[in-house]
Amino acid sequence: MAEMHQILLKIGPAAFRIASAWRRPLEELEALYRDFPAPTDNSVDFTVRLEPEKPWRRFIRPSVHIGGDFWLPDAAPLPLGQGLLAAEMGMNLQMALGWRRHLLLHASSVEKDGKALIMTGLSGSGKSTLSAMLAERGWRFMGDEFALLDLETGDLVPFPRLISLKNKAIETMQQVVPENRFGPEMKATPKGDIRHLIPPTAAVARMDEPARPALLLFPRFGHAPELRDMGQSEVFVRLTQASTNYVALGEAGFHALTRFVDRVPTKAMDYQSGEQAEALIQSLWSKLP
């Protein structure tokens, strides 16, 4: 069988081998993850495979199938120009289906003074963009895709992979972040236009440093600014839906999640601009114990 190229990456507590039939996606990954440390002893948790959908698709209109240790039977292939996105999706897939050392919430998170702000919600809620924006304004970026809760301590563990900016968020962030922190622009992917952003240096340097969850928000973009209370049972149910491994963890997942919901104050937040969101967050943050 055809040889593959490969690189190793460590993001927070997880380490990956990314194997690819083509060099290009790996070169892009290497450039964007240049400041990340190599996995200790070159030891990894997961393998991601980027392969041609059919052997001849290695050369003719190359199309990337996302495989690896964990995979989905109906994953649609991507054109080679979106190979970087395929690699990121492959890593997310390994985490979502295979990671058991933390409770995974589909959420973004940032930290200040040892306390973590966690933002969860459906795609389009703006959680990824908000975390990227706050990371440029004095907060430490902890992750834009998965929030990892320690099953023993309840702490939030960073998973600061590349920030995946979509559509209008690309332009918003281009106004505040220098060009050399951006990856290639990928137009018209299955998730819209996508451009990856390298997290700030501090986020990478401190990626083994956990924080205590202090505030949970359910942001919703495009509605008049407002903060609303949420019942604990609603929060619990929505977080079970936002977790990729709640069921797979069994009792340990239940305990971690109930503790989280008991301890962490939660609000629903509507907003129409980054400035509004920042002001609302500040109003809540200043009142925290």
Added chain:
Amino acid sequence: MIRDALPLVRALREPTSVKPLTSSQWTELISVARAESLLGSLAHRLKDVSVPDRVRAVLQDAIEAHDLARQQALWEADCARRALADYRGKIVLMKGTAYVAADLAAGVGRSIGDLDIMVARDDLPVVESALLDAGWEWVKPDPYDDQYYREHMHELPPMIHRERDRMIDVHHTTLPLTARPTPDAQAILDNAIALENGLHVMAAPDMLLHSVAHLFADGDLAGGLRNLWDINLLVRQFSEADEEFWMELNIRAKTHDLVKELERALRLAARLYETPVYRFSAGQTQFADYFYVRRLLARDGYGRETRKLTRFAFYVRSHWLRMPPVMLARHLWTKWRKGGTPPK
């Protein structure tokens, strides 16, 4: 780079063989074990061997994942038991669920997917309607598939529980009705052993022969290394526990028309996993054994399937074994026109 799955087989057989592995060899071994659904079994085998820290964490994850799978499988079996509380016949658990329910070594760290049960063929309508009442529903509401299952298969079309999202396969024998060997389903039911909760598992020789039938006569050997690992553990446990086991096994192999299949399974298990087998049960080594080994080990260090031609040959063979040629042609023609794939 690992070129085949032999390092996995060696690690299962002889756990200390992993000691000299480098980081990259560990990464490859883990990918192969995950692809063959054997990481849980491997993790249990390597419990007392010193391994690098991250590897230990990966193995511990696998142990915990399979502990939960075991609990869920037993829960699912109990859900079926309660749904069929009014059914008077025997409900026989099969494959992985049976191994964990009977607390056999073959159940340790084994991945378990669907719930497989077996009941008497005449009782299928009763069982089917009780399950439908209790919340299971059809997965493939396609009339051709439905009729095909009912006329030619050894099981009902698969059902899935609408709340728990778990599948159940209700069997009435161990091989498709169109397959050449014809196991004696009634003999299996007659000899099945009751568990404390009223569910049943097959008697030892039948359980092993079902695993053999599953490996050779009902598929293209995908997942074959895992099946053969089951066979290895069942043989070791049953033959150590009972001196008469080999004799009973030979008699039952004749009853179920699986003598040749049993012989080959024992030869392959002995060859790959050094299973201690009774020589007269294993028959003579055949040239074809080489192709089976080649097929079973077709996996590289990225976890990719290799040896496409060998795989394809076994795929064709699986259909050939499952149905007579004219029927196969008619079946493939119908499926092709519908743009689907044949039922597995």
